[in-house]
Amino acid sequence: MLDREGYRPNVGIIITNERNEVFWGKRVREHSWQFPQGGIKPGESPEAAMYRELMEEVGLLPHHVKIIGRTRDWLRYDVPTHWVKREWRGSYKGQKQIWYLLRLVGRESDVHLRATHHPEFDAWRWHQYWAPIDEVIDFKRDVYIGALQELSRFLHELQSWDYFLQHQETESSTK
Structure with missing residues (x-):
């Protein structure tokens, strides 16, 4: 299901x-890392899609997490043409996403990457809040910046993006 501009409705999940x-x-x-994400089915609300994708990709159920916040609007990214299936070229541009910020209230052992027959991930780790911006594939970077910046207001005692950047520059100049 694409919108009029060629974007597929999707949810992104930051746990x-x-x-x-x-x-x-x-x-x-693959040697690529990302946040969980997935498509919104026709008639499905973004929140319902988020819970479905959370279970399918991470194996977590609603009682394992608490919703802390979500983005106000859709964030969009274009997929490079050479990544788009031939039959979709010309109509499919990319994804539009509503992002959710969740707190894990269950245990780490509740994470089950093989909850379905088609797992998305084969490994996971905890990472600094801002670090994924530098590690995600280029065409998703602006969406990650937008989502992490907008949702950071819900977290207390979190270093700012600017502080993180300055710290990274200092660290790399001392190596």
């Missing part, structure tokens, strides 16, 4: 722990 670190998943048989 945090009590230290404001984020769940960072390694895609199956």
Whole structure:
């Protein structure tokens, strides 16, 4: 299901722990990492899609997490043409996403990457809140910046994006 502009409705999920670190998943048989995300089915609300994708990709149920916040509007990214299936070229541009910020209130052992027959991730780790911006595939970077910046207001005692950037520059100049 695409909107009039060629974007597929989707949800993005940022799961945090009590230290404001984020769940960072390694895609199956790839060397790329990302946040959980997935399409919204016709007639499905973004929140219902988020809970479905959370269970399918991470194995977590609603009682394992608490919704802390969500983005106000859709955030969009274009998929490079060479990544688009031939039959979709010309109509499909990319994804439009509503992002959710969740707190894990269950245990880490509740994470079950093989909850379905088609797992999305084969490994995961906790990561610094801002670090995924530098590690995600280029065409998703602006959406990650937008989502993390907008949702950061819901977290207390979190270093700012500017502080993180300055710290990264200082760290790399001392190496």
